[in-house]
Amino acid sequence: MKQGDPMSRRQFMEVTVAGAAVAGVARSGSPAALSMPADTKLNVGVIGAGIRGLQDMESLLRTGANVAMVCDLYDGHLRRAQEIQANTPTTKDYHQVLSRKDIDAVLIATSDH
Ligand SMILES: NC(=O)c1ccc[n+]([C@@H]2O[C@H](COP(=O)([O-])OP(=O)(O)OC[C@H]3O[C@@H](n4cnc5c(N)ncnc54)[C@H](O)[C@@H]3O)[C@@H](O)[C@H]2O)c1
Numbered sequence: 755m756k757q758g759d760p761m762s763r764r765q766f767m768e769v770t771v772a773g774a775a776v777a778g779v780a781r782s783g784s785p786a787a788l789s790m791p792a793d794t795k796l797n798v799g800v801i802g803a804g805i806r807g808l809q810d811m812e813s814l815l816r817t818g819a820n821v822a823m824v825c826d827l828y829d830g831h832l833r834r835a836q837e838i839q840a841n842t843p844t845t846k847d848y849h850q851v852l853s854r855k856d857i858d859a860v861l862i863a864t865s866d867h
Contacts, residue, residue, distance in 0.1 A: 807863035
């Protein structure tokens with residue numbers, strides 16, 4: 755990929771995460787190299803939809819992100835997620851979130867244990 759080429763959301767996240775992992779890159783790198791179209795909507799998965807996960811889900815939605823799938827073991831929390839965003843796909847198996855190629859980032863807010 756050449757600088758200035760449009761990048762997919764997944765490529766954007768990969769580059770951003772990889773960049774953040776390398777000390778100093780974020781400070782010296784060109785923001786243009788990480789640009790993505792302003793109207794791009796991030797697809798986010800949520801694993802663990804308890805107190806924190808649902809709060810963060812609401813924050814994500816306020817930023818304009820799409821919550822593409824929510825995973826929790828408790829039906830009540832999955833129902834609450836669907837009240838927050840109607841028709842959100844839900845699952846009790848987190849592998850289903852992680853295997854979705856269209857999901858750009860995953861928020862994990864499971865219990866500490
Ligand atoms: N509640 C807060 O104010 C707060 C603040 C800061 C950080 N945190 C951190 O956030 C995390 C979650 O805390 P919480 O208060 O939301 O707890 P919570 O118990 O309300 O929520 C955790 C959720 O994770 C789900 N879960 C557990 N194992 C799972 C699995 N294998 N697959 C799918 N879902 C699973 C549970 O069913 C539950 O709904 C913890 O690490 C906590 O320390 C919480």
